[in-house]
Amino acid sequence: xRKEPRQARSRATTDAxxxxxxHILGERGWTGLTTxxxxxxxxxxxxxxxxxxxxxxALIEAVRRRHFDDVLAVLRAAADEKTSRQRRIAALVxxxxxxxxxxxxxxxxxxxxxxxxxxxxxxxxxxxxxCRKGYEALFKVNSRRETDVRVGAQVLAGAVAGAVHxxxxxxxxxxxxxxxxxxxxVVLFLSKRGPCxx
Numbered sequence: 001x002r003k004e005p006r007q008a009r010s011r012a013t014t015d016a017x018x019x020x021x022x023h024i025l026g027e028r029g030w031t032g033l034t035t036x037x038x039x040x041x042x043x044x045x046x047x048x049x050x051x052x053x054x055x056x057x058a059l060i061e062a063v064r065r066r067h068f069d070d071v072l073a074v075l076r077a078a079a080d081e082k083t084s085r086q087r088r089i090a091a092l093v094x095x096x097x098x099x100x101x102x103x104x105x106x107x108x109x110x111x112x113x114x115x116x117x118x119x120x121x122x123x124x125x126x127x128x129x130x131c132r133k134g135y136e137a138l139f140k141v142n143s144r145r146e147t148d149v150r151v152g153a154q155v156l157a158g159a160v161a162g163a164v165h166x167x168x169x170x171x172x173x174x175x176x177x178x179x180x181x182x183x184x185x186v187v188l189f190l191s192k193r194g195p196c197x198x
Contacts, residue, residue, distance in 0.1 A: 014052050016042040018066055019103075021059045026105030030113040035059070060114045061123065063106070068127040070099040075134030079141045088142055089190070093182045096164045097173050104168035131157065143190045156189055 020042035024033050033056050039046045053059045074095030078088045100107060116124070135153040145152055163182055167173045 013042075013044055013048060014062075017044060017049055017052065017059070018063050021056075022063050022103040022106040025060070025063065025109045025114070026103045026107075029109055030060075030115070033059070057115065060110070061120055064110050064114075064120065065123055067099065067107070067110070068123070068131075071096075072127070072130055072134055074099065075131065075138055079134065079137040081141055085142055088138070089183060089186050092138065092160070093179060093186060096160060097167075097179060097182070100164050100168050101173045104171070104173060107165070107168055139190070145190065156186070159185060159189065 017038060020038045021033065024037055024041060028037075035049055035053070035056055036046060038056075038059060039049045042049070053062065074092060077083075077095060078092035080088060080091075083091070132153065135157040136149050139149050139153040139156060143149075143152060160182070163178075163185070164173070167175070167178050172178050
């Protein structure tokens, strides 16, 4: 971003711009995204958009970073020892469903179509490290398993991300059954004691 929004009105403007960018990205893909279209959908002038974002690549980076920040906030809530284990697990499942329900088609484009420059790779690397640590903290607080925290957290992260991303592709994120199955998956995984033999 060219500048950080400091006042509530500026934050509302940048949020509207990022929402519009995510909406267009999901509907039209990377090639259909233009700064003029984003400004129009956001209800702001192109000059206001350029105050914060110099080009569409900067817009995409901001959308991606906002999504990453949302994921990390969910992981922090799921590791908060001040709440019950039941609430922490619900925070994980409900949080992941909620943030992936916002513009699910845009999420696919971010992963598969949009270009990534050096800044984007750095952002992704920082996020992956923070996400791994977040899942490890979540695992330590919630698990009753006697297993390696790093590996357990890695498996849990993959299971939750895989299920949520697939539900986004299948347009089933709003399904109560999906939520129930995800809660069951997380509870059973975190509650299992010791290794299983196959």
